[in-house]
Every structure is written in C-alpha cells, then in structure tokens.
Amino acid sequence: MPSFFNDRVLHQRNSLHAFSGSRIERWSEGRENLDARVALAGDNASVYLLRDDKALVRVNGSGIEAGFSPDEARALGLDHDSLILLGIVDAAPRLAGIAADEQALPDDVKVVDLRSLAIEGAMAQGELAALAHARSYLFWHNANRFCGRCGSRLEVKGGGGSRHCPSCKVEIFPRVDPVVIMLAIDGERCLLGRQARFAPGMYSALAGFLEPAETIEEAVRREVREEAGIRVGRVAYHSSQPWPFPSSLMIGCHAEALSTDIDRDAEELEDCRWFDREEVRLMLSGEHPDGLKAPFPMAIAHHLIKAFAEHL
Numbered sequence: 001m002p003s004f005f006n007d008r009v010l011h012q013r014n015s016l017h018a019f020s021g022s023r024i025e026r027w028s029e030g031r032e033n034l035d036a037r038v039a040l041a042g043d044n045a046s047v048y049l050l051r052d053d054k055a056l057v058r059v060n061g062s063g064i065e066a067g068f069s070p071d072e073a074r075a076l077g078l079d080h081d082s083l084i085l086l087g088i089v090d091a092a093p094r095l096a097g098i099a100a101d102e103q104a105l106p107d108d109v110k111v112v113d114l115r116s117l118a119i120e121g122a123m124a125q126g127e128l129a130a131l132a133h134a135r136s137y138l139f140w141h142n143a144n145r146f147c148g149r150c151g152s153r154l155e156v157k158g159g160g161g162s163r164h165c166p167s168c169k170v171e172i173f174p175r176v177d178p179v180v181i182m183l184a185i186d187g188e189r190c191l192l193g194r195q196a197r198f199a200p201g202m203y204s205a206l207a208g209f210l211e212p213a214e215t216i217e218e219a220v221r222r223e224v225r226e227e228a229g230i231r232v233g234r235v236a237y238h239s240s241q242p243w244p245f246p247s248s249l250m251i252g253c254h255a256e257a258l259s260t261d262i263d264r265d266a267e268e269l270e271d272c273r274w275f276d277r278e279e280v281r282l283m284l285s286g287e288h289p290d291g292l293k294a295p296f297p298m299a300i301a302h303h304l305i306k307a308f309a310e311h312l
Contacts, residue, residue: 018118022129044092077103084160096134229263
C-alpha cells in the first residue's frame with residue numbers, strides 16, 4: 001500500500017537537541033484522579049529534585065545521574081506539597097519536587113544549572129529531558145497558585161497535570177510558549193545576529209515569540225523583518241527543541257531572504273550581518289580568525305547553522 005511518507009523527504013532531527021528524548025510516558029489519559037503522594041509509594045518510583053530552579057544530581061564514577069528514590073528524596077529535603085507526577089517509565093512512577101534550600105547535601109549530590117548540564121553533555125539525553133520536564137512543570141505550578149478569574153487558591157488535579165478552582169470551577173493546564181528561531185539565507189550567505197548578553201564573539205540565529213493568531217511562517221517573516229529589516233519569502237521547518245527557561249518550545253526554521261539590506265533594531269541586536277558559508281564553517285569549528293563563534297551544539301541554533309554550512 002502506498003505511504004504518504006514514502007514520497008517525501010522527512011528528517012527527524014529532534015534527537016540532536018538537548019532537553020529532547022525523554023523516556024517518560026506522560027500518561028495523560030490515566031492520571032485524572034491520581035494523587036502524586038500516592039504515586040510516590042508506587043513500585044520503583046523516582047523523584048527529580050530541583051532547588052532554586054537548579055537540578056539536584058548525583059555525581060559518581062559512571063557520570064552524572066538524576067532521579068532519587070522516595071527515601072533519598074525525603075532525606076534531601078523534599079517538599080511534599082510541591083510534588084507532581086510527570087508520568088511513568090515501564091510502569092514505574094516518575095515525579096518531580098522541590099528540595100529545601102537549607103538541607104545539607106551528601107558529597108556526591110550537587111546542585112547544577114540545566115544549561116551547564118546540557119553544554120557539558122555529561123548526562124544521558126533522556127535524563128536531561130526529564131529534568132527539563134520537571135523544571136517546566138514545577139515553575140508553572142509555583143506561578144499559578146491562585147485563580148485568575150476569582151482569586152481563590154487553586155487545587156492540584158491529576159497528580160499535577162492541571163489545577164482546578166473549587167470556587168468557580170475553572171481548570172487550567174500547564175502552558176508552553178512557542179518561539180520561532182530562524183536562519184535567513186541568501187544564496188551562499190546566512191544572516192546572524194548577536195545580543196549584548198551573548199558571550200564575546202557569539203553570533204546566532206534570530207528568534208522571537210509567536211503572537212496570538214499567528215502562524216509559524218508569519219512569525220518567522222515578521223521577526224526577521226522587525227529585527228533586521230530583511231524581507232523573507234519561503235519558510236522551511238527544520239526541527240523543534242523544548243527549552244525549559246521556563247517553558248518554551250523552540251521551532252527551528254530556515255527562511256529564504258527576498259532582500260539583503262540590513263536595518264538592524266538596535267534595541268534587540270548589538271550587531272547583525274551576513275556570513276558566507278566558509279566563514280560559518282570556521283565559526284562552528286572554533287577556528288574563525290577573529291574569534292567569532294556559533295552557539296554550542298546543545299542549542300537548536302547550532303544545528304540550524306550547521307545544516308546551512310554543510311548543505312544538510
């Protein structure tokens with residue numbers, strides 16, 4: 001039987017990106033009446049812990065590991081009121097919670113920023129993705145304690161899959177903020193910009209949030225025009241990346257430039273310019289004579305740029 005997919009070139013590139021590849025089955029259809037504290041007592045339950053938006057991890061001879069047994073989590077200062085159910089792995093519950101700031105930690109347990117974990121690449125991809133999942137959910141729950149309609153305190157529902165207002169009966173769900181990140185291309189050149197907060201010499205793809213009632217393609221065209229004054233025509237999707245800071249989805253695209261004269265938004269960008277393919281290759285390899293460089297491989301921007309440089 002003919003397949004819709006056989007006649008098309010489809011690339012599954014998401015596995016390249018940090019924070020993707022989670023093994024957790026979110027179990028949305030089976031958690032309606034679950035309580036996270038009940039799930040904590042399940043067989044082979046494991047808890048991902050955060051403290052001040054950073055992850056608690058165990059550092060040992062085999063690398064860096066995330067996830068603690070319920071007893072270990074309690075010993076590390078688990079706040080049971082913060083506990084949420086992320087899902088299951090092979091029928092074993094996977095949860096997330098906040099660890100108390102004042103709790104002393106064993107020598108083999110460290111508090112590490114998720115960006116650092118991603119840059120170093122020292123943790124299994126699935127575990128890093130689980131920590132991103134945990135961070136986004138815990139941030140959302142902490143920021144949504146009260147009803148936006150009537151002001152009543154919200155109750156956790158479905159083990160943390162949503163929050164419910166007992167007064168006006170509204171139910172809210174964790175949100176994801178979509179962001180387009182795009183590389184505009186003019187033949188053998190691509191458009192890169194840098195913000196003042198970037199590391200010295202770092203240039204990256206342009207990016208911006210989608211607005212209500214806007215398609216991905218429209219957002220790509222608008223953002224490139226607003227930030228660089230470049231008009232864009234065709235837009236091609238590349239891949240996406242969860243970005244748990246706090247809860248974005250980066251939607252990576254390549255875009256065909258229809259104009260080339262840059263009119264930079266000085267409030268958004270410190271610099272913006274065209275780079276030819278060979279110069280981009282030098283930036284990716286760390287060999288650019290002026291010390292210019294591309295984003296780390298953990299970022300989707302790196303892979304958008306690399307795809308252009310290597311004709312991928």
